[in-house]
Amino acid sequence: MSVHLLQTATSVLLRDPTASLGDVAKAAGVGRTTLHKRFPTRSALIRALANDALDLVESALSQVDFEADDAIEDLVTRLLVLEPRVSFLTRFPGLEKDDVRILALDPPLLDLITRLQGSRLRRDLPAWWILRTLQSGLYQAWEAIVAGRLAPLDAPRFVLTTLFEGVGSGVGAADRT
Template identity: 30%
Template sequence: MSVLDVGESGARARTRRAIIEAAISVITDNPAATLSDIAEVAGVGRSTLHRHFPERSDLLRAVALHVHAASNAAIEAADPTSGPIHAALRRVVECQLDLGPIVLYVYTEPTILADPELAAHLDTGDEAIAEILARASADKPEYPPGWSRRVFWSLLLSGYEAMKQDHTPRHQVVDAIMNSLTEGTIT
């Protein structure tokens, strides 16, 4: 069961899923979009949206949980613990970039990060990446705890920004992230 379903089935689950997917699409293009904008794209009325998500913060929480679950599934599918370290990192970088700029929004939106429980949950799921980064930097100078992980995610966030704001091609962003990782934190 995905976080989109939240124990629901049938039409109610499809409506909820449509609202969350519409929110992701709309917010990616316009972070200040109104609930009316999202309802219109979802093909539902505002009252229907409010039955599922009484407050904007409820919808943002659902979007954040969905994006986090998609990120974790992408990490698992990229299988970062197999093969050469650089190839594994490239797979992870590529799969995370494929999620799109909504990731940048979720992990930087103050409303989302203001919820301590949600923020703590969003800070989980990348243990396989942390492990491969630790292996890759084992023979490097000692960095502060968690440094490689922070650098990895910062580079991804920069990559999302470059793709969205500067229209930098995906392959250039992947190469830039990999060069930054391999030349900076993990040779």
């Protein structure tokens, strides 16, 4: 399956989530019959795009040394460059409910966060909350990049500053009262 076709299909569906296979074929410069041979239904195309996005995420995660001091910085940088193909996963509700691959992404991240709690991340917040904060930051950065509000090279700094200053190991507002 060509990378161009996957990238084009992702772009078309992100721009218009109701786009037909015909719309995708036209944008990709292939015939509808060709596209239908590879993806008999719109649902099959969406599942293929989700699998492609998961392949990209898994590949990025496999390149991160989770024991390194800068693992979280490396992780954020690697994930941010995957936009827009990865943000596709967040735009089509229901993909995460039935995909064990999506659920399998959390444990190594939770382990990393737990390891960093007390040193670089706050101990008084649950690891799952910090993970959701990180995921939200990545999503917001992807959205801002696509909208042209955030330069891709600035995105890691924005996400990491928000993560460490928002859930960093410093004294929280509740502790100051």
